[in-house]
Amino acid sequence: MIPSSDLCVRAVQSRDRRFDGQFFTAVRTTGIYCRPSCPAPSPKPANMTFYVSAAAAQRAGFRACKRCRPDATPGSPDWDARADVVGRAVRLIDDGVVDREGVPGLARRLGYSERQVERQLVAELGAGPLQLARARRAQTARTLAESTELPLSDVAFAAGFASLRTFNETVQEVYALTPTQLRERAEPRVPRGPTPTTAVPTTAVPTTVWHTITVRLPYRAPLTPDNLFGHLVATAVPGVEEWHDGAYRSTVGLPHGPAIVALAPRDGFVSATLRLADLRDLSAAISRCRRALDLDADPEAVDALLARDPALAPLVASAPGRRVPRTLDPEAFVVRAVLGQQVSTAAARTHAGRLVAALGTPVDDPAGGLTHLFPSAAALADADDAHLAMPAGRRAAVRAVAALVASGELDLRAGADRVRSSGVLGAVPGVGPWTVGTVAMRALGDPDAFVPGDLGVRAGAASLGLPSTPGALTRHAAAWQPWRAYAVQHLWATGDHPVNRMPATTSSDPSTAPEGEQQ
Template structure:
């Protein structure tokens, strides 16, 4: 979008928050870059330049605006909507792959050469993987500076900087403030941060209807790993450098996120996973605008616009839970998963509320005795096959995985049918066009809305909803009166 100069100017002049994260506005006279909705008086169009990423603006010599804090805007919805190389690379960069494995590691995960990855990112985003990772490190550093009491040296290494000098230089260059000045500016009038805990505001594009998000997470919560308590969803997190716990609570203009991490280097990845879980980078105007063109679906959209697709913080975990939940009730699926957690999960040294364990990894379950699973023999075999495919890497479901390849591998696993494969594609892979025409809840809702009720006819009709069929499923599911479709009660 950044190449459409006139459209960008109109968005800036109208302070349209819908375009925050889509592009960044740089002002030649001040050498500052902003989000489109910046509250300051818009500059003259002749003084505006537009960039597709904060990293590109930084590379061009602009610093972040202190008023609108463009680095804190919602991420571009493109990276969760697309399955191409650039989108996969951006999801991996957001998860911290470049900081942990370098650009060669990123390229290896994508299955391309380093040169190909750099060329495509530079062409579309105006910055290569190192610059994009540097912009993320600056954002992580700002969050830690403003929300924690950690010493600056600890923050530098937690944010991924190789040295304190580089940390200081980057913060000054990006924010035009030293780290100490940034902390003093943010700390005025705020109580001191609780040790070991970070409280963040996760932005999103309005509107957002949170009922189906938190209702489903609460209804399917696995004891020991997840719980709904005190108006928030809580869960444990398995992260590259350690583990943590998070609570997520909906607020009118943001999601309140409270994180506790054993290693602060996991902050950027933890935030990325929480945003992905709640689909916070979605573009509801685009989604709802298309779905409203169907007169049968429009009343459901108008009743509660801005529904998101609940996803996951751990794709492998979700795949195993989806297989465990085949052909059984939600309560039975929770019980089966809870037994696996108790027997094979990693206990937390310090439990938090009802959070006692990390969900077991596929490697930990690889030696699982099928006889220990209280389910029919055929489904036991499916669980074992899925565990082994995940543990061996034959089935890759990570944020940088190839959606088409993952779908094909799921289809090859005996015992995994189209319903399970599409559910995994929707919530683990994050495919916004995943569709469940055979789902009983979808078929019932379709009949109530006078949509075709048979799977084949509904699939043909739903072609007009592409590429947002996963969102149409949320609207259909939420039309039923069940706990997973509404905000949970404590």
């Protein structure tokens, strides 16, 4: 929802960055739209019109400001947090579903008719799914034009445009520049990665022609990166994830092929170096990275609510802007969560690493030590006992969960119905509340997911003088809604574990991993 007009005007006049991405200001006298923090002189309030999305401003005929680049703002926190059809639709569109499956595919995934989806999106966002996808394609095209040396015809194809004519017209309408002018105006600070990069051939692993692109991922300040990167690295699966040269690196399967991402925290943004087997996956890769690092969160809103609790207030003050470490691969994460039930993090990593070596798809990595994609759900569902060396109950749970993911019954994708998916997972024999809560928090992205039975959460609560039994802690935590997943991060941070610290070495070391969270 757009804030009140008075609040929007004050935000524009004070150039308040906290509102970037939450609304867009269109100026009727100039025909452009801006982010609230645009450094240009503030227009007269009578000339301002406010839109909830860049697509809505574009649909109304406004062009993107060349100075503040409003299409490059962090996403609205509403769409990441909301579990209704509009929030799910926006996440799916960001993940490229409309480009791959069209509006009918989006509607099927949501369980609504195309007309209902269109009506609800226009009512809340001022633009339908085609306009939202068009805005996304325009931003992808801009990123490629500015950060690579690809021929512009390839940029058009990679961004998802059906023709060069549509590509040229869209870029001209949105940016008031031709694609060639976009490239010529690119600021020197924008890195231009080599395109493409061919990995060094080996006899064991098929080589991939990687397209390497480095982009900046903006976020709303403040951000405390310690637990975010510490957690991802301390729980990293060997061969799939690592900490290398100051960046968290991971392989990930995208709709058109494999990718390797490297994410490094910087002042005011996260640097993302993306190696893509297929450039059509650029938008999906950026969307996955933003979700994995929770970059579209509104830290001031979260911190303000949690700080009302006297027990949490000192933690919030000492580490403002904690994010929830999520995952690049939700379907792999649910299997990892089952593997981690009632065992240490080190043991869970060992089990996962064995599965990766035996069943994962090999990947060549020219810049580090990554070797595989995590095994597919279908491969895990059919895995023999030799590859699942664990107690019979957990082995059956892994197979059952993998089969549900492979069949589509357990949906963990960007637009999944979180309540339904949690119910499907919780009905699997051998899967308990800790696993359901952890998957809801880190794979489904539920900002209110809570794991009161987790040992680290209970220990943290006890150290603060809070109730430490699951029932009593849940009752106390009602005041933390709808941000209980963030409270979990603060409770975990009361312990001295690597998950709470930025990695200090060049690679993740399983021997330093903390004891895992347990049911």
